[in-house]
Amino acid sequence: MLDQPTNERRLTIARAMAEAMQQEMQRDPTVFVMGEDIAGFGGIFGNTRGLFEEFGKERVRDTPISETGFISAAVGAAMDGMRPVVELMFVDFFGVCFDAIYNQMAKNTYFSGGNASVPMVLMTSTGGGYSDAGQHSQCLYGTFAHLPGMKVVSPSNAYDAKGLMTAAIRDDNPVVYMFHKQLQGMGWLGTEAGATVNTPEEDYTVEIGKAKVVRAGTDVTLVGLAMGVHNALKAADKLAEDGVSAEVVDLVSLVPLDRETVINSVAKTGRLIVVDEDYHSFGVSGEIIASVTEHDISKLKASPARVTFPDVPIPYARHMEQFCLPNPDKIVDAYRKM
């Protein structure tokens, strides 16, 4: 038995992201990585560990704290034939560099009449739950997904994390790759064990724009992404104790959004709860509900519900932040009120 290699290969999302970048850098000399503390330090979320040692400072470039400068540089490099992967350390920092992101990265293909493409990946951390306060804990999924011209993905587990990163690097469009800190397996950010899953060593892609039914059910559809998927799966376990069969849909991508998988699921269950750690209003939760209701409202047996972060800055105090965050009990309560 010991002569057979073990078929188990569990990775954290941090390791899965690093492995995807490593393999793409080995395969394609135009791929390089840029960002703050991503070289010798390996990224503060562990997602570039080992790259500097293998590929050196030309292809794994530490930058000053100047997001406007290095994200704009990545846009130029991408338009000139390179495939940069650039890290915006916390998505909350988008304020200083959003012109580079949404006026340049997202629009230059259109502005050039299709003569230039911008094949870059902007990876950025999202989410809270570990008391890092209002400038280090936001999700901002809706903010990025709202703006045309860039794909937006967010993995819930290591398998998807690796396949999405590989797909993002190979994509000829700009891709915003949003990774939730509590799913990274870094300990000090809080650890969701369900994100650490078997992950093949060979390279593969996970399709951008395709949602996944991660648990089949018949009574209610729970839709989420990233951390929301894990909260939904735990809620589904609790609901099952009372004989309620919940189906869980992992969106995986926000742009393009796989509305069809959500619509088909709700057509079967008749009930919809959206779980989103981003702010309640004007966001992913509203978009999902609108997509279902404008398609065929007759399929719904009850008004849809959403479990989201209230429209307030994210508190630092632990009990206040935990009070605001979505959790499995809130999802169960939402079902009970339907």
Place this chain on the structure above:
Amino acid sequence: MVVDVKVPQDLWQDDGMEAVITNWLASDGASVRTGALIAEIMVEKSQFEVTAPADGILTIAKQIDDIVRKGDVIGQIT
């Protein structure tokens, strides 16, 4: 033969420092090979790797979020 999986003595300097298990990258009951990465432990926001000291079947003794120190047995390989 039973081989203990111990927190290594040489990963960090301070002998009294508490560490925490942040991830098991192999499951309880899984077949592992010598040198395979099986766990991650963290000391003050720095992560360290624990590798399998032998070929065999892993039995996990300490769980994720458990506090450990240098030399503690966190699992066994049989």
